[in-house]
Amino acid sequence: MPTTTVKPLPLPEGVPGIVADWSSDQRAFKNVPWGKAMMWIFLLSDTFIFSSFLISYMTVRMSATEPWPNPSEVFALTLWGKHIPLILIAIMTFVLISSSGTMAMAVKFGYEKNKKMTFILLLITAALGATFVGMQAFEWTKLILDEGIRPWGNPLGAAQFGSVFFMITGFHGTHVSIGVIFLIIVAIKVLRGDLDHERPGFLTGRKGKYEIVEIMGLYWHFVDLVWVFIFAVFYLW
């Protein structure tokens, strides 16, 4: 019997596509690797965590009777004899956005199986992420030592400022730190050729594929995405 290559039927688009995907057997998320769908589900749960933090921050700030410390002044720096408001946070924002750009390109070169470029771009992304965490450590040190801000109170105004600040930026900084560690792990896997030779991973034992670079990228872009919201509602309010 001759082997025939059967082309699958095209998947319907639009609303019929949603219905067809969700009512089909086996899997609802077509054209998406298993790991990628699971990363999206994880990111959705993380979205709820960060949203709970930011919404409770809004509730706490709106109900505070004491004046809220002005973030524009709290996070100002004097550089080259010039007093610039919020400059540290602005630089941190540009660093994180740059890391998102290099991550997006790492994913692109990954699918092209360009090992060298993927490795270099992943390392640059990790370095920018580490820079971001370093600047955050500097910011925390300055706030704790120089300005006397504590989770239970501060000399600048509403006591809630400290607890909210340390909780939200601390949780985000933890996400960035974990991301940097995983970026380095993925970069090493790329360099060793684990993905080219489909070597199983140490955690799940699934075959190595370049889709893990994209899944890593989803997490990294999410960290950047959360920062966009923190920057807007915490630092600019």
Next chain:
Amino acid sequence: MAHAEGQQHAHAHAQGQQHAHVEGQQHPIGIYLKIWALLFILSALSYSVDYFHFQGYLRWFLIIVFMLLKAGLIVAVFMHMMWERLALLYAILVPTLLLMVLLGIGALEADYTFFTRGVFFLKGLL
């Protein structure tokens, strides 16, 4: 899904594996660079909202517009959501939008707390 062409097409095997999933996202590098530049410009704009001391509703309007534009660009292009099937897009987007309800409840609660605190402190003064 036109972009995904050139990917390995899984052949339908004799065992009855019917789905040929085209997995992975391939896009020209230019779009990433353009979005990157746009994100830089938008960040600079949202920083300048603070730098030039815009106040009141204008400040809020600008902050939220720049925030949503940046978030949208990151999710749509960097996270490839604009090329995914609607089943995945809605599975992620709809629950996220439901958070607006929590936002509304939070604002109501905060107003009420602020009001009762006002009443409480006023009583202390009388």
